[in-house]
Amino acid sequence: MEDVYKTIEKPSKETLFKEKGSKFFGYTFPVLTEEDVKESIEELRKKHHAARHFCYAYQLGIEKIRFRANDDGEPNNSAGMPIYGQIQSFEVTNILIVSVRYFGGTKLGVGGLISAYKTSAQMALEASYILEKTINIEYKLTFNYDLMNPVMRVVKEKNINIVSQKLEMDCQYIISVRKKDADSIFAIFNNLYKVDVKVLE
Known part of the structure; x- marks a missing residue:
């Protein structure tokens, strides 16, 4: 019987991915409630008050999973879901990943955005210390x-x-x-x- 899961205990270091002038700052946070999610995003909004988009995905729970993906003004499913895809691919839970975008003047198109947000989330996860815990x-x-x-x-x-x-x-x-x-x-x-x-x- 599987009784282990993967998560993080502290926020990652900030990562930066650049694409055609746009900058994507990536972060991961350990979260246990929707309230934790709100607080972490508020902190980032203060830090990056000039940024246009705060796209994120989170997953809560170990056996009963709750998740949400948010495109925050980007085209439908071009940001939140690619970020959530990385949560699934790294098999982590009780985690929030936020990618903060500064628009660089050149549109990336939906395909370009999907790829950029996916890369930003992946970099943030790679910069995180992921540990295995028992249920x-x-x-x-x-x-x-x-x-x-x-x-x-x-x-x-x-x-x-x-x-x-x-x-x-x-x-x-x-x-x-x-x-x-x-x-x-x-x-x-x-x-x-x-x-x-x-x-x-």
């Missing part, structure tokens, strides 16, 4: 103090990541496990006497 599932474990030792033994043996713990009347642990191991880990804790296991959404 993890979080469980909340609730148990009495007398079960602390058996629970901790499983945590150590299975190399489980404890996200947080709360020790009050009883013990509450939030643990994070790789998706491919999740069912077996769930079964181990579920079979331990009186450990309450809940999946966190």
Whole structure:
């Protein structure tokens, strides 16, 4: 079962592609929400206040994918989709790619624009540090103090990541496990006497 995905953790360095006098500045940003997307584009609009077009595409999600491509005034499908095509070809998610265009006086035509935006997006991705992450599932474990030792033994043996713990009347642990191991880990804790296991959404 596939439980890895590719993404970026920090914005790329600015890249520049020139075509017949037009300049295309390329950027990638790590994003988790549409709000992140808006903020990143706003930042670029301040930085490039003289630019004509801020064309972009983003993809959010790991198993449920949401994406959007925006031509920002360029001819239909000549900018956003070629940018999105590069997101697909590099197989990355939770990412925004923006190509900021300064018009250089010579029209590139639809074919020229598709090629330029595709190249700009590709250069921005190549300038990004892409890393592979695992898809993890979080469980909340609730148990009495007398079960602390058996629970901790499983945590150590299975190399489980404890996200947080709360020790009050009883013990509450939030643990994070790789998706491919999740069912077996769930079964181990579920079979331990009186450990309450809940999946966190």
